[in-house]
Amino acid sequence: MSADTAKKKTVKLTLPEEEIMSPGHLACQGCGAALALRYALKGLGRNTVMSIPACCWAVIDGPFPYSAAGVPIYHCAFETAASTASGITHALSRLNQKDITTLAWAGDGGTFDIGIQALSGAAERNDNLIYIVYDNEAYMNTGIQRSSSTPHGAWTTTTPVKYFKKGPKKNIMEIMVAHHIPYAATASVSYPEDFLKKLNKAKQIQGTRFFHLFAPCPTGWKHPPDIAVRVGRLATETNVFPIYEVENGVYKINRKPKNPKPVQEYLKLQGRFRHLDEKTVNVIQDDVNRNWDRLLKLEQAFGEPSA
């Protein structure tokens, strides 16, 4: 942002101005994953070492000899974001570089599916690393195939319109919370201040810290690239993707929409849901309501004593 435009703005910039990630990356237009790492590095800073498995970011960063991230990256095998990061963090600690953050950065396929064993292992050992899954709800890098993070009703190339994805996406947050890790949070590229606040909090914590980061994908979700942030906001405003955190088992919902919008508001912007009839939309709405109620109850039961 130039100095001139900054003056004209009335909104105070709350994010660090320094850009660690450079603009010359290979993401699609309007890519939520590109925003995701841009924000993540604003929060974590240059003293970060990353493992990146097969995922969109294996390409976004640029081919050899280029790299857009601005921090050291180890491109690792699909299922090894967490296990590679375990090695990195133990070596850093052994070689007296304890002030460096180890970041495992994987997509939903590499996290919910093929990488879940390594992630579970790292979390159970409580290895000192931050794991962020940027969730675009399908195998987008290979060209939009369903993952266990693909939501009910969605079209993908392996769940064509006639046989759209049946059943809800895996609840990765609950899986991670069940590992008794010190910190697990959801965040969205549409709410960068919340994301950065959480990153700053996570940086102060030792052990495995997990982020489920919502990252809209215009290419795979079939919406115009200029509304990715809006789509992300609607996911939260409809309670499709609630923003909450679980710190040492204590639940806190960070955003509670006063009047949640109907899911249709979120679904109708995306081509991947275009085929849905009213009945299926109602099924999705029921699921969202039930999940939201469940989350409220969890907060009630396991929230701050004063809450």
Place this chain on the structure above:
Amino acid sequence: MKKVLTGNFAAAYGATAAKVDVVSAYPITPQTTIVEILSEIVADGLLDADFIKVESEHSAMAACIGAQAVGARTFTATSAQGLALMHEMLHWAARGRLPIVMANVNRAMAPGWSIWADVTDSVAQRDTGWMQVYCENNQEVFDTILMSYKVGEYEDVLLPTLVNLDAFFLSHTSQVVDLYDEKTIDAFLPEYNPKIKLDVKDPRSFGALTSPEHYYEFSYKMQIAQENARSRIKEVSAEFEKRFGRKYDLIEAYRCEDAETVLVDYGTIAGTAKDAVDRMRDRGERVGALKIRYLRPFPVKEVCRILNSARQVGVIDRAISFGHEGPFFTEVKAAMYGSQIPIWGFLAGLGGRDVSIADIESVVTHMKQNEPSNIIWIGVKK
């Protein structure tokens, strides 16, 4: 200091003597005691290292890769199914040019479940880019682990090494092993300090998307590294002999100088073959044995130098490449391409079947009585 140790203890003590920074391993019979003794050594503070107790062999190798990329010296150990599960990561370690050292207790692949000696597990990893050594005794296991770090860490090599020891025949058999003294070992093996690593002060991306414009050259450089390793192995072996008084090379020729018949072998069969050679020599038969230590880099020149003066050659394999023949037999034949010396391919001891001195003598008898052929099963029940 001399101790009576099993092969697994020798492997664990080898990693300890190499002062590795990070160990990451998962238990599998018959490798398990390596993991057990190392976790004790680390917990007792006798080795200043992190032990990552991972949930699978695949993660064990991935964690070694991450740690080694930061600049730590790493060690792991596995066997059979565990090595097979690691297969993808073996490519990653080698192409990532990370000089990790791994002990592999050679065990047969299932089904049926077998925990006994067979080298199919490691031979199946032949093309991953790892150097591979096959050990005859527990002293060799200890020594080879030390030498493998030194060879692998040269800047013109930067490749990982698989140190193989036969299940039970070495892993659970006690032998006298000289552990030397710390000072001499430290003088032989300096600290690992790679120039290029994951470093926040010099941020680089490793293993990024590589187009046909560059991948070809990366492969070319891997091959150059394997070739460089040949001379580094000789150099390091010579230094090792000077410091520790024990001689190693890519191969070991036993009573081959005037031998008419040379038996080619590896692993523990090599030890038995030496006894068989002695017996046959006592009877006046001019027999020698050639032990192949390195499957990769394959010692083509060294093998030919020995075999070219023989009248006939027999190769004994403890594995088979189904649909073809014994894997070392293929290698030896290819090395001798153009030679007129007849060569026989024998199979013995698959899945841990005992290979006796009499079995080895029967190989020589067979060669006297039969025309050369590629697959001769010693003692098979048909």
